[in-house]
Structure formats: C-alpha cells, structure tokens
Amino acid sequence: MTQPPGVEVRNPRQYSLVANGRLFPRAPFHFDGTFFKQSHFPNRLDHWTPGLFYQTIRIDNMLLGVKCRDTSQGREPSIELSVYYPSPIQDSVVSKTLDEIAFRYDLHADLAEFQALADRDTTFTDVFKRWKGMRASTQYSLYELLVVGLVLQNTQVRRSVQMLETLTQRFGTLVEFDGVELWSIWLPEDLSAVDEEELRALKIGYRARSLKRFSEQFSSGLIDEVELRRLDDDSLKRELLKIYGVGPETVRIIMSEAFHRPGVFAHIAPWQQKIYSRLFYNQEIVPTERIIDDINRQFGRYSALAVHYIWEDVFWRRRNEYIDWLEAEIRL
DNA sequence: CATCAGGGCCCTG
C-alpha cells in the first residue's frame, strides 16, 4: 500500500510492566460488553480478546500502556489492571490511572433502576439478559473520541478506517507491551504547527478544518474534559456543541460513551433510523420522532443506555450470523 | 466516463 506524503513507518516504543492494580466494578458487571464495543469500526488503538483488553492512556503527560483483565469470581466483579511504561512510575500515577479507567468505563455505575426497566421489557428480554452489567463507555479521552467522531462524519466505514490509520501513523505514537502493538492518538498541541493544507494532504478532506479548529480549542485550554464532567446534561450538550465540528450526532456519541449520560436519546441519524425501524418495529422505516418518543416513554432516564444494549447486541450477533437486511445498511 | 451518496456539520437566507 502506498502511503500519503508525510507518513512513514516507525518502530514501536518498548514498554514493560511497571505496576499492577485492582478495580472492583459495581455489580452487575459485564466485562466484554463494557470494554469492547462491537459496533465500533476496526482500528489499531486497542486489542481485545474475551476477558482481556489492551489500550493506551495519557496520565500526567505520560503515555501509558494498560492491560485490563477480567478476574471476576461469581457475582463479585473485579479487574486486574497492569500498567506498562519504559521506566518506573509513581504510586500517584497508578492511582490516577485506576480512577480514570474506572470513570471511562463507568465502573461505579448504579444500574439498578435501568435493570428494573429492562426487566419489564418483553421484546428484548434476551438482549438485556445477555448484556446485563454492560456500560456505555469508551477507552478514549474526550479529544480522542472527537477524532474518532470526526473521521466518522459523512463517509463510509472503509474510509473512516483509512483516515484514522493515516492520521495516527502521521501524528500518533506506536507502543509495544506484553506482546501487543498499539497506536495511540496524538495530543491536540501536536497539531499546532500543522496547517490545514498539510492535513488535507492526508485525504481527510474538509474535516481538516474541524480537526485543526477543535485541536486549537483543546490546546488553548478552552475545553477541560474534567470540568465538563461536572455539568448537567443540558449544559454539557451546550458546551459540546461549541466545539467546532461537533453537531447532534457527535454529541450523542460523546454524551453516551464519554460522559455516561444514559438518558440523552434525542437524535437518530438516517442509517440508524433504518436499523432501529427493523429492530424495534420490524418495519422498513419509522419516523425518527416516533422512535425517540417511544424509547423515551419506555426507558425514560435510561433511554440511550437501553438503545445502546440493543445496538451493541445486533453487532455482536453479526459476528456469528449473517443478517442480510443489516449488511445492506452497514456497508463497508 | 459521469454521477452520486455516504456512520454530519457549517453557514446562509
């Protein structure tokens, strides 16, 4: 494969094990559903096998490698977390890493109220049972998730994969630990000296403008992810929409996965509408307003989370069985 | 070869 200009092959940074820790998610907990999202397009930023998940994470200006292993016993959820880095790290860094992982995967979430709503549902009984304890979650920081959201915009999966690959190879970092090679997304300030034309040369099209602009918003300190976590749903949405290149669909993804707001289900993209229509009504097409109303009526403060369960489930099913109507809508 | 739409968003009128 020929690379666009500016992209070169790099050797991975070698990391070794420097710390271990343990996390105790609130029960019920579903490791695989929470750590690995089957609906996401394939990339090289993480590595999953059942009960095991690898990723990178930035803590205190360090780019760490992290391995999470499911060590749950019966009804007692637990995760063993291993941290990898080229040199020893302080205990404070380890505890920050544990806290950040716990937040990103919403490990302390109280799902009791959601579970009660799910138990009352008669259409997706098996789905809610299969994924009991799953969170709407993400491995990414807000900035990283925005980059992923950006390459998703107005294109097909194949090109999204291509754009993210090109960008990470040009600006990201490759690390190797525990026998796994992973790319990580750059920092917003890494693009400060890069102009829009240079980004366009990487074939990301008009997204170059958004990437440039929102990276500046981040590196200038205008957006503070930790601060945003404190806001109520409406304020958070308002702040997110101020980010250049963020509209209703990207907000939906971010609110659900990065900020764990299970009740925000107010937007359905056209391709999702077709899939929801099939899943919820077994019809070709149902008006989005009706879908939104119905879901909100049934699942209230957990409408987005409920849809997340059904959405992920259909993509997991797709791994094993061929669902023809779904294939037609997904398009690689 | 041309045209078009795709896992949105910005901007304009």
Place this chain on the structure above:
DNA sequence: CAGGGCCCTGAT
C-alpha cells in the same frame, strides 16, 4: 429552520 455545499472514494 430548511437546504446547499463540502473532501474523497467506491458503487452504479
């Protein structure tokens, strides 16, 4: 608030 335009790419 509806609708045009936008980088690219593969499908038709």
